[in-house]
Amino acid sequence: MAQSLEVEVERILPGGMGLAHAGGKTVFVSLAAPGDRLRVRVEREQGKVLFASIEEIIAPSPLRIEPPCPYFGRCGGCDFQQLTYEAQLAAKAEMIRDCLYRIARLESVPEFAVMPSPDNWRYRMRATWQIDREQRTIGYYERGSRRVCDVVDCAVLRPVLQEKLEAVRATEWRQIPDELKHLDVVQGENGVSFAPPFDRFQTSELSLTVRGEVYQYNAETFFQINPLLLGPLIDFALGDVSGESVLDLYCGVGLFTLPLARRFKRVVGVEANPAAARYARRNLQQARLDNARVITATVTDWFRSDRASGPVDFVLLDPPRAGAESAVIKGILDLHPAAISYVSCDPATLARDLKKLTTGGYSVNSIAAFDLFPQTHHVETVVHLR
Numbered sequence: 001m002a003q004s005l006e007v008e009v010e011r012i013l014p015g016g017m018g019l020a021h022a023g024g025k026t027v028f029v030s031l032a033a034p035g036d037r038l039r040v041r042v043e044r045e046q047g048k049v050l051f052a053s054i055e056e057i058i059a060p061s062p063l064r065i066e067p068p069c070p071y072f073g074r075c076g077g078c079d080f081q082q083l084t085y086e087a088q089l090a091a092k093a094e095m096i097r098d099c100l101y102r103i104a105r106l107e108s109v110p111e112f113a114v115m116p117s118p119d120n121w122r123y124r125m126r127a128t129w130q131i132d133r134e135q136r137t138i139g140y141y142e143r144g145s146r147r148v149c150d151v152v153d154c155a156v157l158r159p160v161l162q163e164k165l166e167a168v169r170a171t172e173w174r175q176i177p178d179e180l181k182h183l184d185v186v187q188g189e190n191g192v193s194f195a196p197p198f199d200r201f202q203t204s205e206l207s208l209t210v211r212g213e214v215y216q217y218n219a220e221t222f223f224q225i226n227p228l229l230l231g232p233l234i235d236f237a238l239g240d241v242s243g244e245s246v247l248d249l250y251c252g253v254g255l256f257t258l259p260l261a262r263r264f265k266r267v268v269g270v271e272a273n274p275a276a277a278r279y280a281r282r283n284l285q286q287a288r289l290d291n292a293r294v295i296t297a298t299v300t301d302w303f304r305s306d307r308a309s310g311p312v313d314f315v316l317l318d319p320p321r322a323g324a325e326s327a328v329i330k331g332i333l334d335l336h337p338a339a340i341s342y343v344s345c346d347p348a349t350l351a352r353d354l355k356k357l358t359t360g361g362y363s364v365n366s367i368a369a370f371d372l373f374p375q376t377h378h379v380e381t382v383v384h385l386r
């Protein structure tokens, strides 16, 4: 029989689980709130760590609310709906601090707060919908599983995307190609783009204006999930930098490349996805910024090539969740830029890479965080190093 324990949740850990202790063991509890007294069921054990789920809330934390979404707990998408929005922001700040002290081993962490999203529901303008033909389900993977949770209404989707989810769900199954296992969708000011395209759901070209720059993209390229905080994110990531030469690593369709090209004489963007790199070039061209080049390559390959030589004043990097490869950190250190701005959607890999950068001689100057992903444990962090 599964082991049952009574625990009190101390805080939320990076990754979003609640931390508790029982019988000399550490207990990680999913979907918990700090201060909850719970009866939990141990799902698995790994060394001295027990992974558990809530069986009964004995005494709820004052930070706990009733999760409004009917799929909460089953759907793998939102794991913070049980927390008040203020508690979500506080937990995210604590998660970042925890990583910076424990993994990056910073002696002191500059003051920062997590900037709230103006809307913390119906904010998402990008999603991937999983499709299970056999079960006839469309939605998101269930928590810790590859089963598709059949989602009729997703409370974090922007209204236009929710309408599209309904339209996809209303499509007859015989119109949905057999090989379609998931569908990437993204919204712009002029519509919605789908990849791969099928039936009337096409990979159309979109655009969005942020801080006066026009960005074009489609569902085959990365674009940030939450449009509501992109202005402040760009403002902080760039700070007051300007100069001769800048590198924008993992540049996507050029979210930072365009404003950087207005401040620096020479810009090089590096992006592995050919479709995103093509859009970045086009976005620069349409903004009449001819002082920037975008290279289609992995950043590691680009650093291996001799094109990565020459003085660079500023490096901005915004890698995917896995963080920057070791060769990339080494490449940046070899270039000795006067300043670095690291934009990250994962505090743990950010901290791992900061440790290497600080060991290489840089210091953390300032930090800001942005709640691009309300109702989930995810958070965007920007760190300035000098």
Ligand SMILES: C[S@@+](CC[C@H](N)C(=O)[O-])C[C@H]1O[C@@H](n2cnc3c(N)ncnc32)[C@H](O)[C@@H]1O
Pocket (backbone or CB within 6 Å): 222, 223, 224, 250, 251, 252, 253, 254, 255, 256, 270, 271, 272, 273, 276, 297, 298, 299, 300, 318, 319, 320, 321
């Ligand atoms: C977090 S996104 C950031 C994109 C862009 N800075 C933005 O904010 O829109 C990371 C980008 O890195 C690209 N990418 C992933 N792995 C890469 C690699 N090894 N080298 C270069 N680009 C990579 C992805 O295609 C994606 O566009």
